[in-house]
Amino acid sequence: xxxxxxxxxxxxGWLVLIAVLLVGCGGQPVEHYPTLTGRFAExxxxxxxxxERALLGPSGFELEFRQGDTLYQGGGRLELTPPVDxxxxxxxxxxxxxxDYWHEAGEAPPAGDGTPATILGVDxxxxxxxxxxxxxxxxxxxxxxxxxxxxxxxxxxxxQNDVFSVSIIDEKPGDYLIAARxxxxxxxxxxxDILQAFLEEKGIADSLILINTGDKGAYSLPFVFVDRTIxxxxxxxxxxxxxxxxxxxxxxxxxxxxxxxxxxxxTKMISRPFSSALRLLFMATDTVGExxxxxxxxxxxxxxxxxxxxxxxxxxxxxxxxxxxxxxxxRTRGTVRYLxxxxxxxxxxxxxxxxxxxxxxxxxxxxxxxxxxxxxxDMLKRRSNEGVDVKILLDGLGTIVSRVEEQExxxxxxxxxxxxxxxxxxxxxxxxxxAANPWLTGDHVKTLIIDEKLAxxxxxxxxxxxxxxxxxxMIELEGPVVNRIQFEFEKAWAHAGIFGxxxxxxxxxxxxxxxxxxxxxxxxxxxxxxxxxxxxxxQRRAAKRARKYIYVQNAYFTDDAMLYxxxxxxxxxxxxxxxxxxxxxxxAITKNNALAANALLEHGVRVFIYPGMSHVKxxxxxxxxxxxxxxxxxxxxxxxxxxxxxxSEPDAVRRLEQALFDxxxxxxxELTEPFPExxxxxxxxxxxxxxx
Numbered sequence: 001x002x003x004x005x006x007x008x009x010x011x012x013g014w015l016v017l018i019a020v021l022l023v024g025c026g027g028q029p030v031e032h033y034p035t036l037t038g039r040f041a042e043x044x045x046x047x048x049x050x051x052e053r054a055l056l057g058p059s060g061f062e063l064e065f066r067q068g069d070t071l072y073q074g075g076g077r078l079e080l081t082p083p084v085d086x087x088x089x090x091x092x093x094x095x096x097x098x099x100d101y102w103h104e105a106g107e108a109p110p111a112g113d114g115t116p117a118t119i120l121g122v123d124x125x126x127x128x129x130x131x132x133x134x135x136x137x138x139x140x141x142x143x144x145x146x147x148x149x150x151x152x153x154x155x156x157x158x159x160q161n162d163v164f165s166v167s168i169i170d171e172k173p174g175d176y177l178i179a180a181r182x183x184x185x186x187x188x189x190x191x192x193d194i195l196q197a198f199l200e201e202k203g204i205a206d207s208l209i210l211i212n213t214g215d216k217g218a219y220s221l222p223f224v225f226v227d228r229t230i231x232x233x234x235x236x237x238x239x240x241x242x243x244x245x246x247x248x249x250x251x252x253x254x255x256x257x258x259x260x261x262x263x264x265x266x267t268k269m270i271s272r273p274f275s276s277a278l279r280l281l282f283m284a285t286d287t288v289g290e291x292x293x294x295x296x297x298x299x300x301x302x303x304x305x306x307x308x309x310x311x312x313x314x315x316x317x318x319x320x321x322x323x324x325x326x327x328x329x330x331r332t333r334g335t336v337r338y339l340x341x342x343x344x345x346x347x348x349x350x351x352x353x354x355x356x357x358x359x360x361x362x363x364x365x366x367x368x369x370x371x372x373x374x375x376x377x378d379m380l381k382r383r384s385n386e387g388v389d390v391k392i393l394l395d396g397l398g399t400i401v402s403r404v405e406e407q408e409x410x411x412x413x414x415x416x417x418x419x420x421x422x423x424x425x426x427x428x429x430x431x432x433x434x435a436a437n438p439w440l441t442g443d444h445v446k447t448l449i450i451d452e453k454l455a456x457x458x459x460x461x462x463x464x465x466x467x468x469x470x471x472x473x474m475i476e477l478e479g480p481v482v483n484r485i486q487f488e489f490e491k492a493w494a495h496a497g498i499f500g501x502x503x504x505x506x507x508x509x510x511x512x513x514x515x516x517x518x519x520x521x522x523x524x525x526x527x528x529x530x531x532x533x534x535x536x537x538x539q540r541r542a543a544k545r546a547r548k549y550i551y552v553q554n555a556y557f558t559d560d561a562m563l564y565x566x567x568x569x570x571x572x573x574x575x576x577x578x579x580x581x582x583x584x585x586x587x588a589i590t591k592n593n594a595l596a597a598n599a600l601l602e603h604g605v606r607v608f609i610y611p612g613m614s615h616v617k618x619x620x621x622x623x624x625x626x627x628x629x630x631x632x633x634x635x636x637x638x639x640x641x642x643x644x645x646x647x648s649e650p651d652a653v654r655r656l657e658q659a660l661f662d663x664x665x666x667x668x669x670e671l672t673e674p675f676p677e678x679x680x681x682x683x684x685x686x687x688x689x690x691x692x
Contacts, residue, residue: 048122049222049238054210056080056225057114061236063210063223064105074102078234080227095149095184096221096237117225118206122214124198125224129164129213131194132187136180143179144172147187148343151468152219152237168219169347170379174354174386181347192231199228252418253403260396264436271500275530276438279639282531283439286638305604309573313548313622316648322545323524323646326538333520334481336645336652338659342467345460345474350379352450359389361449361489365398365442365629368463369416369423376462377420381428392424393493395443396434402463433496443492444640446474446629447485452515455482457643459615459629472615473660475627475645479520486513488525488643521649528630528642535630535644536637540565542621546574551661552619553579553610557596558633567603577606579664581614598674608668617644618660624648625656 049072053064062075078097137145137156144157146169153169157176167173199209209226213235216222223236269276324331339345353360360383367373384390399420417423421432435443448456458474460466477485490513494503526534536559543550543565550569557563557580570576578600580593597607618627628644630636647653 046216048212048214048216048220050122050212050214051119051210051223054117054119054223054225055114056117056208059114060100061225062114063099063102065102065222071105072102073105074099076100076236078225078236080225080230080232080234082230082232096151096235099222099236099238115208117208117210118204120209120211122212124202125211125213126164128191128195128198128211131198132191133164136182138179141179142176144176146178146181146347148181148183149235150184153343153347154221166215166221168375170350170354170375171219171382172350172354174356174383177355178347178351188231188233191233192228195226196228253400256400256419257397257404260400260434260437261440264396264438268436268500269438271498271502272436272438272495274501275495275504278530279438279441283441283639286634290634306571306573308575309547311547314542314545314624316623319542319545319624320522320648322541323538326534326541327524327526330484331522331524332479332481332484333518334477334479334523335520336523336647336655337476338656339456339458339474339476340659341471341473342460345456345458345472346376346467348476349448349456350376352454353379353383353448356383356388356450358451359391359449361447361452361486361493362390362392362462363443363445363447363489363492364392364461365395365444365446366402366461366463367392367394367399367420367424368402368461369418369420370464371414371416372464372467373420373462374416374423377424381424381430384429385427390428390430391489391493392421392430392432393443393489393496394421394432394434395437397437397440398442398444398461399434402461433493435492435496441635442640444629444636445488445492445643447489447643449482449486449489452486452513453482453517454478455485457485457628457645459617465613466615470613470615471610471664473618473627477645479517481520481523481525481645482516483513484525485643486516492641521647521652523645523647523649523652526626526628526644526646528637528640533638535626535628535642536562538646539619539621539626542619542624542626543569546621547572548622549575549577550619550621551577551579551657552632553614553616553661553664554619554632555581555584555613555615555617556593556631556633556636558592559637562632562637563596563599566605567600570600570604575606576600576604577608577661577665579608579610579614579616579661579668581610581612584613594675595677597671598677601671601674607671608665609671610664610668614664616660616664618656620653620657620661623650623653625653627656 047068049065049067051063051065052071055062056078058079060075060077060079062073064071064073066072076097076099133145133156137143137158139158139162144155147154147156155167155169155172155176155178157165157173159165172178195209199205207228209228211224211226213222213224218238220238221235222238224233225236226233320331339348360380362380367377380390380392403416421434424430424432446457446459446461455477456474457477459472460474466472491504491507494507495501497503499506526538528535540561543562546569550566552566557578566576566578578597580597582593582597584593597609601607617630617632618625620626624646625648626644626646628642630642630644636642
């Protein structure tokens with residue numbers, strides 16, 4: 001990727017592309033993210049588990065406990081270690097550990113070689129617990145707190161009778177609000193001070209303690225191990241109630257993909273003739289143009305990279321007026337809150353969805369069938385059965401193909417449902433529609449709207465990796481901008497219905513939503529639509545205009561025009577910095593990230609390699625921010641449906657730079673030497689330009 005292209009190389013790339021499409025390509029898991037693999041409860045535990053004996057050894061723990069009148073034996077893996085932070089792996093550090101097995105007890109008690117633990121009863125736990133949470137959980141209000149364990153979030157609150165209650169967060173009562181969040185590790189010092197005083201008062205000097213909590217039901221926390229010598233602790237967690245699925249493997253997903261592809265180009269085209277033809281026309285003209293386009297062979301001598309400019313940035317008022325031409329002059333307003341990573345976003349979304357009074361509207365590229373996605377699905381099903389109007393619009397290929405990418409960290413023996421739309425609609429009032437994918441284009445927009453008053457948008461899908469493993473960001477919005485996002489959802493929803501283009505036209509000329517209030521700062525929505533690549537034009541023009549600095553974070557760098565403009569900006573003295581992951585979920589195709597990094601580095605751009613998978617899509621050009629769902633690749637910038645938020649409001653941009661870019665520049669490793677290159681890398685990179 002040196003900003004020059006040879007026609008013959010492009011022709012060879014077409015041959016490679018055809019081979020790739022014939023063979024098929026799949027994503028690869030990037031890292032092992034947290035999971036609990038323990039025994040799934042065969043039914044909800046109506047009675048608490050009460051331990052009578054406990055051993056903790058180097059290989060794990062063994063328990064003898066009662067449930068009602070029945071005596072059981074069970075155990076699991078656990079090695080208590082001093083707490084570091086709340087990202088410590090669940091198998092080796094404090095947080096949660098699963099009860100891997102349990103069965104009716106034989107005549108002999110546990111015979112392991114571990115250290116016996118002193119057993120404390122449920123009443124003891126209540127004393128310690130109440131002292132711990134007395135200052136943290138509001139009493140007499142409909143508020144509670146969330147405790148983050150790394151792999152699960154629990155909601156703690158006092159009910160209307162002032163009785164302490166705990167639930168998994170996605171089952172929190174809808175009339176309660178999350179007042180604060182804490183990690184388990186944050187609470188350990190306070191908890192140990194209270195526990196130490198309690199044990200000293202009771203005259204207990206033993207270091208290894210097991211406390212019965214009395215918690216019961218699916219996802220309950222019946223026991224907590226405590227090691228006083230290293231001030232560490234871990235809860236033992238039960239699994240969820242078992243479910244019977246008609247599961248589907250990768251073979252079934254391939255068949256479903258083929259079926260969806262056929263219907264997208266046959267029956268669904270009958271009701272969508274105009275939009276399908278428009279997409280084909282624009283895709284064909286863009287492909288021809290991309291193939292024939294010859295980028296400039298040189299920007300300047302990389303050995304003579306200019307110093308950074310000390311002058312002012314671009315005139316933002318003038319820039320906003322220019323953007324009126326790009327975005328049809330449609331400005332709006334709203335308030336912005338940045339939710340960085342899955343813990344932030346999913347906690348907020350579950351809190352708002354559990355309290356929705358009227359409607360929940362989801363538009364997702366992927367709604368996976370993994371264990372975490374099903375917990376979100378169950379929460380949405382419950383809300384629909386409680387009278388909330390839940391509509392879910394999914395990209396057909398995105399959701400189906402996601403089932404092919406098996407995640408190694410799923411709980412042992414887990415088998416997801418074969419069809420997530422069928423699962424969502426089963427035993428619920430949810431209405432699900434699957435968007436067609438004409439010519440393999442897709443709906444890559446991710447929006448979640450609550451009661452037509454609050455919206456979330458950004459890069460995250462409903463899947464396990466977005467909650468636990470990947471670095472990503474969503475934006476929480478209120479104000480008039482939500483009306484526009486709701487209107488976009490309603491048009492897309494109508495278009496995915498049986499009337500297709502006609503339904504879209506009727507909804508487009510119908511009255512627009514107006515219930516989201518009238519406050520907020522100036523902003524606008526930018527789109528990628530058929531023959532209307534607003535996001536591409538806006539960011540490319542912003543790169544041309546920038547005079548002071550450009551910060552970009554994106555997972556997929558395959559668009560040569562954007563790379564050229566970033567390098568060109570640096571040759572004008574602009575401080576250009578790029579954050580990217582080196583390895584992504586797209587397998588060999590992502591070699592283009594390394595080539596893009598080399599080309600940018602050669603022209604003076606500072607390149608930062610994020611440690612892990614970053615799925616963030618955000619950029620700031622001299623105080624103008626553009627962020628949302630769009631990658632810096634051909635499909636996001638030219639072909640798929642995308643939605644970004646853009647603003648030059650100083651406080652919103654400053655908060656984005658502080659919360660995201662400042663943190664990630666520090667967290668990432670700056671590239672100082674180019675990556676090794678091979679001739680075959682350029683063929684793979686060329687395929688990436690077309691396929692992704």
